[in-house]
Amino acid sequence: MSGLFLYEQPIIPKGFSFPNSYVELAKNGLIDNLEPWLLLYNDMATSLSYYGSMLLKYKEHCLIPFAVASDQSGIFNDGYVVLACFDGNDHSGNPKVYFHDYGYNEQYPDWDKRYHLNNFDEWLKLAKEESAQYKAERAESE
Numbered sequence: 620m621s622g623l624f625l626y627e628q629p630i631i632p633k634g635f636s637f638p639n640s641y642v643e644l645a646k647n648g649l650i651d652n653l654e655p656w657l658l659l660y661n662d663m664a665t666s667l668s669y670y671g672s673m674l675l676k677y678k679e680h681c682l683i684p685f686a687v688a689s690d691q692s693g694i695f696n697d698g699y700v701v702l703a704c705f706d707g708n709d710h711s712g713n714p715k716v717y718f719h720d721y722g723y724n725e726q727y728p729d730w731d732k733r734y735h736l737n738n739f740d741e742w743l744k745l746a747k748e749e750s751a752q753y754k755a756e757r758a759e760s761e
Contacts, residue, residue, distance in 0.1 A: 624663040626670065632681050634710040638739040641685065653750045655690040656703070669702055673719060680730055681707030682717055685739075686746070694756050695749070697722060703742055706735070716742040 623645055625637060644650055645660040659666040669684040682704035689700045699722025706715040716736040727733060736742050 622661055622663075624660055624666055626666070626683060630667075630670070631683060632707045635681075635683070635705075635707050635714070636710070636712045637705070638713050640743070641739045644743075653686075653746050655688045655695045655753050656686050656746045656750060657689070658686050659684060673702070673704060676719070682719065683707045684719075686742075688749075690753070692757065692760075694760065695753050696720065699723075703746075705739070713738045 625642065625645060645658070650658065659669070665687070666684065669687065673682040673684060682702075683706075684702045684704045686703040687700060688695055688703075690696065691698055695701075699720060701721070702719040704717050704719060706717055709715055716739060717733060718735075736745065
């Protein structure tokens with residue numbers, strides 16, 4: 620696939636690897652429209668911009684963004700951007716998925732108590748459910 624961007628060394632932490640299901644999805648492009656979610660593997664500039672933002676925000680815990688939900692209509696998350704990020708400190712090959720919500724103004728809980736999904740496959744299932752709900756709500760409001 621032309622334009623495929625997966626972070627590489629030295630950008631990502633040593634020992635981190637992407638889940639196989641994410642890499643296969645990126646290489647084969649076998650994903651339906653997940654609106655409002657957009658996978659970042661086709662956009663190097665946006666990927667690097669959000670990654671830099673996460674490095675500045677979370678100096679003690681590396682988050683590697685792989686998807687962004689952005690909905691200016693406000694149907695999803697009141698219009699605030701949400702990032703889905705791999706846990707860059709996880710060297711298992713099947714890292715947890717954390718979220719960064721640009722609309723959240725409270726103090727974030729410590730990493731052990733912070734909401735997460737166990738892996739990319741769980742995230743993909745949730746993203747598909749959220750996408751179906753989002754599309755239904757958007758159709759109702761039109």
